[in-house]
Amino acid sequence: MTKEAVVQGGEPQESSAELSLSRVFLIALRRDLLLAYRRRSDLVNPLVFFIMVATLFPLGVSPEPVFLSEVAAGVVWVAALLATLLSMDSLFRSDFDDGTLEQLLVSPQPMALLVVAKVCSHWLISGFPLTVLAPLLGVMLFLPSEGMTALVLSLLLGTPTLSLIGAIGAGLTVGLRKGGVLITVLVMPLYIPVLIFGTGAVQAAVAGLPIGGYLAILGAILALGFVLAPLAIAAALRISVSN
Amino acid sequence: MSAPLIEVRDLYCERDERILFEGLNFSVNAGEVWQVEGPNGSGKTTLLRILSSLSRAFEGEIFWRGESVDHVRDDFMSSLLYFGHLPGIKATLTPQENLRWYSAIHPMTRHEGIDDALHRVGLLGYEDVPCHALSAGQKRRVSLARLYLSDAPLWILDEPFTAIDKGGVAEKEALIAAHAAKGGTVILTTHHELGIRDNLRKVVLGGAKELTGGKFD
Numbered sequence: 105m106t107k108e109a110v111v112q113g114g115e116p117q118e119s120s121a122e123l124s125l126s127r128v129f130l131i132a133l134r135r136d137l138l139l140a141y142r143r144r145s146d147l148v149n150p151l152v153f154f155i156m157v158a159t160l161f162p163l164g165v166s167p168e169p170v171f172l173s174e175v176a177a178g179v180v181w182v183a184a185l186l187a188t189l190l191s192m193d194s195l196f197r198s199d200f201d202d203g204t205l206e207q208l209l210v211s212p213q214p215m216a217l218l219v220v221a222k223v224c225s226h227w228l229i230s231g232f233p234l235t236v237l238a239p240l241l242g243v244m245l246f247l248p249s250e251g252m253t254a255l256v257l258s259l260l261l262g263t264p265t266l267s268l269i270g271a272i273g274a275g276l277t278v279g280l281r282k283g284g285v286l287i288t289v290l291v292m293p294l295y296i297p298v299l300i301f302g303t304g305a306v307q308a309a310v311a312g313l314p315i316g317g318y319l320a321i322l323g324a325i326l327a328l329g330f331v332l333a334p335l336a337i338a339a340a341l342r343i344s345v346s347n
Numbered sequence: 348m349s350a351p352l353i354e355v356r357d358l359y360c361e362r363d364e365r366i367l368f369e370g371l372n373f374s375v376n377a378g379e380v381w382q383v384e385g386p387n388g389s390g391k392t393t394l395l396r397i398l399s400s401l402s403r404a405f406e407g408e409i410f411w412r413g414e415s416v417d418h419v420r421d422d423f424m425s426s427l428l429y430f431g432h433l434p435g436i437k438a439t440l441t442p443q444e445n446l447r448w449y450s451a452i453h454p455m456t457r458h459e460g461i462d463d464a465l466h467r468v469g470l471l472g473y474e475d476v477p478c479h480a481l482s483a484g485q486k487r488r489v490s491l492a493r494l495y496l497s498d499a500p501l502w503i504l505d506e507p508f509t510a511i512d513k514g515g516v517a518e519k520e521a522l523i524a525a526h527a528a529k530g531g532t533v534i535l536t537t538h539h540e541l542g543i544r545d546n547l548r549k550v551v552l553g554g555a556k557e558l559t560g561g562k563f564d
Contacts, residue, residue: 212454
């Protein structure tokens with residue numbers, strides 16, 4: 105017996121054919137962006153945190169331009185990393201609490217695709233603004249002008265990886281009451297390679313060396329993360345919801 | 348002879364050192380309404396979550412139209428409407444946006460007729476109000492509006508009548524009966540006395556047993 109024979113009325117078969125994967129992706133992306141737009145106050149938090157952390161260094165260590173210009177790349181990168189980590193915990197939290205995550209899991213759409221949409225929207229509202237703001241902090245920390253392009257490019261390639269890896273931790277800990285600290289412990293070691301090559305690119309640019317190699321490695325990590333992380337995130341969410 | 352819609356063979360589930368159910372067998376045919384009965388904590392929700400493949404913490408086999416659910420996952424998921432304890436409604440979105448999103452990711456849900464569905468659950472005039480401004484019962488109603496939009500042959504409903512007033516319950520019962528009459532299948536839990544008589548079947552889950560087998564008088 106076929107589906108059509110079981111339930112009459114409507115044209116379910118037709119509408120399912122129209123629902124191509126790219127359309128589902130766009131719908132999921134648009135929904136998450138709309139949700140973020142409706143809660144604008146939450147959007148600003150990681151950015152404020154980013155600026156605050158970077159501001160603490162001149163205040164707490166030394167305001168000397170010579171010292172600051174040396175640590176600028178590292179400070180901006182570490183601040184971006186911490187800001188991303190801070191925003192990670194809430195990625196799946198509200199979906200988990202209100203049951204929309206369950207509805208995503210019982211939908212026939214591939215979970216990895218829906219997860220990619222979520223991570224993309226997360227990057228658009230956290231990683232991307234961080235990247236845009238970074239040159240401003242670079243100027244504040246006396247980063248030599250030769251390093252600016254490298255800073256933006258390395259963040260542009262690095263922050264999506266941070267979002268992808270962080271989402272695995274967020275997926276695993278979403279079922280726990282206090283997942284925030286656990287995410288940090290789980291995810292931080294995986295962030296280290298990105299941090300090393302990110303700051304490495306900026307320091308190489310400041311020293312007048314080519315940065316192509318660093319960017320290529322950051323790109324390779326991103327490509328690997330883009331292919332594998334969604335599967336891991338989807339599996340992590342299934343485990344979290346199953347308990 | 349066609350295979351039953353869902354067949355459960357030798358289902359076993361334990362939770363926190365207690366056996367919720369073991370050796371559970373039943374087969375659900377098209378056009379039937381199944382009520383899962385049992386006291387609180389007897390595993391009704393767990394059973395429904397296992398049937399919707401949200402939970403994997405079980406042993407045994409579940410067949411969908413004669414084939415193992417794992418093999419026909421896409422077909423099974425497309426045919427399923429799951430209504431859980433949590434409403435699955437985004438508080439910052441309006442009822443209309445919530446339903447539009449739901450119909451977008453669930454292929455057997457009609458896109459058109461969302462306004463009509465909201466009208467039928469008594470939410471006319473609330474289409475553009477963010478859901479956080481609605482009462483608990485109204486939120487449940489937004490979620491229940493999915494039943495009016497769905498062409499999915501299998502509905503799994505976990506306590507669908509919680510926080511719904513008497514008139515609303517009667518309407519939903521009529522809707523469930525109509526779905527069954529059209530050849531659809533409903534598996535639900537409820538503490539209400541169901542007004543449905545035709546084709547009503549029951550699974551009764553007994554009290555949970557201690558795994559250790561000790562005496563606890």
